[in-house]
Amino acid sequence: xxxxxxxxxxxxxxxxxxxxxxxxxxxxxxxxxxxxxxxxxxxxxxxxxxxxxxxxxxxxxxxxxxxxxxxxxxxxxxxxxxxxxxxxxxxxxxxxxxxxxxxxxxxxxxxxxxxxxxxxxxxxxxxxxxxxxxxxxxxxxxxxxxxxxxxxxxxxxxxxxxxxxxxxxxxxxxxxxxxxxxx
Amino acid sequence: xxxxxxxxxxxxxxxxxxxxxxxxxxxxxxxxxxxxxxxxxxxxxxxxxxxxxxxxxxxxxxxxxxxxxxxxxxxxxxxxxxxxxxxxxxxxxxxxxxxxxxxxxxxxxxxxxxxxxxxxxxxxxxxxxxxxxxxxxxxxxxxxxxxxxxxxxxxxxxxxxxxxxxxxxxxxxxxxxxxxxxxxxxxxxxxxxxxxxxxxxxxxxxxxxxxxxxxxxxxxxxxxxxxxxxxxxxxxxxxxxxxxxxxxxxxxxxxxxxxxxxxxxxxxxxxxxxxxxxxxxxxxxxxxxxxxxxxxxxxxxxxxxxxxxxxxxxxxxxxxxxxxxxxxxxxxxxxxxxxxxxxxxxxxxxxxxxxxxxxxxxxxxxxxxxxxxxxxxxxxxxxxxxxxxxxxxxxxxxxxx
Numbered sequence: 001x002x003x004x005x006x007x008x009x010x011x012x013x014x015x016x017x018x019x020x021x022x023x024x025x026x027x028x029x030x031x032x033x034x035x036x037x038x039x040x041x042x043x044x045x046x047x048x049x050x051x052x053x054x055x056x057x058x059x060x061x062x063x064x065x066x067x068x069x070x071x072x073x074x075x076x077x078x079x080x081x082x083x084x085x086x087x088x089x090x091x092x093x094x095x096x097x098x099x100x101x102x103x104x105x106x107x108x109x110x111x112x113x114x115x116x117x118x119x120x121x122x123x124x125x126x127x128x129x130x131x132x133x134x135x136x137x138x139x140x141x142x143x144x145x146x147x148x149x150x151x152x153x154x155x156x157x158x159x160x161x162x163x164x165x166x167x168x169x170x171x172x173x174x175x176x177x178x179x180x181x182x183x
Numbered sequence: 184x185x186x187x188x189x190x191x192x193x194x195x196x197x198x199x200x201x202x203x204x205x206x207x208x209x210x211x212x213x214x215x216x217x218x219x220x221x222x223x224x225x226x227x228x229x230x231x232x233x234x235x236x237x238x239x240x241x242x243x244x245x246x247x248x249x250x251x252x253x254x255x256x257x258x259x260x261x262x263x264x265x266x267x268x269x270x271x272x273x274x275x276x277x278x279x280x281x282x283x284x285x286x287x288x289x290x291x292x293x294x295x296x297x298x299x300x301x302x303x304x305x306x307x308x309x310x311x312x313x314x315x316x317x318x319x320x321x322x323x324x325x326x327x328x329x330x331x332x333x334x335x336x337x338x339x340x341x342x343x344x345x346x347x348x349x350x351x352x353x354x355x356x357x358x359x360x361x362x363x364x365x366x367x368x369x370x371x372x373x374x375x376x377x378x379x380x381x382x383x384x385x386x387x388x389x390x391x392x393x394x395x396x397x398x399x400x401x402x403x404x405x406x407x408x409x410x411x412x413x414x415x416x417x418x419x420x421x422x423x424x425x426x427x428x429x430x431x432x433x434x435x436x437x438x439x440x441x442x443x444x445x446x447x448x449x450x451x452x453x454x455x456x457x458x459x460x461x462x463x464x465x466x467x468x469x470x471x472x473x474x475x476x477x478x479x480x481x482x483x484x485x486x487x488x489x490x491x492x493x494x495x496x497x498x499x500x501x502x503x504x505x506x507x508x509x510x511x512x513x514x515x516x517x518x519x520x521x522x523x524x525x526x527x528x529x530x531x532x533x534x535x536x537x538x539x540x541x542x543x544x545x546x547x548x549x550x551x552x553x554x555x556x557x558x559x560x561x562x563x564x565x566x567x568x569x570x571x572x573x574x575x576x577x578x579x580x581x582x583x584x
Contacts, residue, residue: 020351021360039229042222042348045318048255049346 019043024050124162131165134172184215185411189398190227191218191240193445194349195368195455196267196396198435198477200240201444203422212418214411220443223348224318225255231399232258238415240266241399244493248320249399250516251509253502259402263412263521264419265489266396268482270455270475271323271386272371273330275363276356277464279304279312280381287467290383294565297383298334305341312362315347315355322386322395323365325496330389332582333566339500356380367395368455368475369447376451378464385460387473390542392480392562394489397517405521416525420483424531427478432456473561480547480558481534485517488538488572495575499582510575532557541570 007014017026019041027035027050037044128150135146150168154161187209191197200218203209209216219236221227224245231239232249233256246262248254275283282304283290283297290297305312316324328338338344347355349370355361357379364374374380386393398419405412425431433449436456440449454460458474461467476482494513498505519537526533532552544560551557564570570578 039226040222042350044223044225045348046346048225049319 019047124165127162127169128165131168134168138172184210184213185414186215186217187238187411187415188217188219188236189238189240190221190230190236192221192224192227194240194370194396195439195445195452196270196475196477197240197444198426198439198456199266199419199422200398201439202426202435203418205438206422206425208422208425209418212414212421214414214418216418218443222350224321228254229256231260231401232256234401237404238398238400240396242318242321243394243397243489244320244322244325244497245318246397246399247490247493247497247513247516248502250512251497251503253497254320260399260516261402261405261518261521262397262399262485262516263405263518263525264398264416265394265483265485266398266419266477268395268476268480269385269387269391269393269473270395271326271365271367271393272382272460273327273363273365273384274352274356274371274374274380275383276359276361276380277378279308279362280383280463282307283383287381287383287462288469291385291388291462291469291471294330294384294388295333298330298336301331302334302336305336311341311343313343313345313360315345315352315361315364315366317349317366318346320502322393322493323367325493326386326389326393327365328500329496329564330384353377353379369445369451372451372454372461373447375461375464381463382460385471385474387471387475388565390562390564391473392476392541392560394486394493397485399516405518409524412521413525416522417529420526420529420531423478423483429457478531480560481532483522483531484534485519485522486537486539486541487514487517487519488541488570490514490517491538491572491575492541492570495570495578498575499579505575514572527553534559538572541572542567543569 015030015032017023017030019038020043023043024046027047035047037047128147131150132143132146135141135149136143139146139149141149150161150164154164157164189200191200197218200216204216204218219230221230224242227239227241228245228249230236231241241262243262243265245254246260249256249258250260251257283300285293285297285300290300314327316327318324324344327344331338331342336342345361347361347364349366352361352364352366352370353374356364356374357377363380363383364370371380371382375382386395398415400412426435433453436449436452439445439452440447445452455475458471460469460471460474462469491510491514494510497503497513503509523533532554534557535551535553539559542562542564544562546561547558548560549556550559568578568582
């Protein structure tokens with residue numbers, strides 16, 4: 001996500017390195033101007049140590065773009081991104097890079113969340129559908145009546161329809177299973 | 184309810200914070216404790232420095248490094264409560280451990296002989312072994328350096344020190360990427376259980392009273408919120424007292440084993456809490472006293488002499504140059520004044536001094552406090568040296584010779 005955004009913004013020279021194993025050697029070979037790093041990665045301590053002692057990356061490195069801009073740093077931490085910048089690179093040039101990284105990280109997190117929500121909604125609908133089918137076949141109800149029964153039970157018990165449907169399916173499974181199988 | 188966010192790393196020594204929250208102690212003191220789990224010290228430090236959290240579970244040397252401006256952004260910090268003494272170990276790959284003489288428990292009992300053994304083993308190895316620590320400014324790194332230097336092994340020349348996050352240590356050891364590491368629990372036990380290494384030294388046998396983690400906060404926040412700080416310290420004192428009781432330790436291990444904390448089997452966590460350490464994959468086990476101290480023997484008191492010992496090690500390894508200003512700033516991080524203010528009148532005895540000789544007590548001894556006698560020690564270094572915080576220069580000359 002960050003990479004795409006940077007490309008769109010006209011930054012061409014981007015290399016992606018996985019933060020484990022020999023990532024430090026690779027980083028040294030690349031000798032980058034800016035390192036953008038995931039705050040959630042445990043390897044940040046390793047990276048900082050390398051920045052402190054490495055010969056290839058021996059120029060002083062500042063963390064974040066401008067340590068005086070606390071609001072921006074706050075936003076970066078919230079989004080889960082940090083940038084290590086080679087000293088001497090003009091701040092004006094780097095700020096938009098980090099701005100963009102933050103926006104992209106946030107967008108990515110939002111998309112992830114939506115995906116998860118969509119996934120669980122789908123799973124719930126399947127459960128409700130199966131519970132409806134069960135009621136339709138065992139109680140000879142229409143689909144609308146089966147759904148009304150589930151909804152009414154949920155309302156009376158102050159629970160969600162999906163939970164009621166799941167409970168019904170579990171109970172049905174228990175009733176139908178052969179006790180001999182469990183022995 | 185006062186909301187307080189505290190960042191922590193999943194380690195056995197986050198015990199007091201976990202107990203404060205899960206046993207409802209924080210709530211009782213009107214604090215809505217929000218524990219934020221992180222995976223790197225860098226991120227915890229940034230959260231604290233840039234005001235994303237009010238407090239942090241922090242490596243004591245890192246708190247001092249931040250105050251001195253040695254680790255990224257410089258910030259004035261206050262550490263009014265120590266969260267643990269000891270609790271670390273040094274684990275070697277089975278190959279490197281095989282080069283050491285003695286039975287597994289003898290190695291632990293004789294840290295001096297073991298490291299001299301290591302020195303011989305290194306000559307045979309004919310390459311620099313790679314030893315990993317969790318952070319440049321960690322108690323683990325300082326302890327490992329102290330131990331190596333005793334046998335004349337220069338930690339900056341004769342070995343290659345690397346920083347690696349604890350959860351990656353076992354894998355790196357198994358794959359041969361590193362030859363050994365120093366970390367807190369449960370990561371040594373985890374490497375032993377995976378068959379990747381053997382525990383060859385224990386922190387509590389290198390320094391019997393080694394400061395490990397502190398509760399750190401920004402100085403400006405502590406100054407602006409004295410009443411909240413007091414309630415927080417009362418909370419932690421109560422939680423630490425609970426954690427200290429042997430009869431609570433099983434429950435503590437279970438609590439820490441959950442996914443919101445260490446996500447590690449309770450049995451593995453219990454080893455550090457009961458001081459029953461499994462040293463080798465073959466199952467050699469050893470009972471050790473004081474493996475991890477969470478409360479007794481003034482473990483939570485922020486001794487300025489311990490801050491100064493850390494400062495002396497920073498000087499020793501060339502992390503900074505001495506200046507009276509730097510020395511004052513380093514010892515000033517540890518706020519025994521805040522500890523005393525918050526806990527005055529409580530059940531925990533308060534020592535009458537804020538500095539002590541480090542390494543002078545060969546057994547448990549009573550010292551004066553505001554409530555009769557307080558037990559301190561043992562606190563020896565394995566080489567028998569004593570650190571006098573008033574004579575740092577002399578100490579460094581002695582230790583270099």
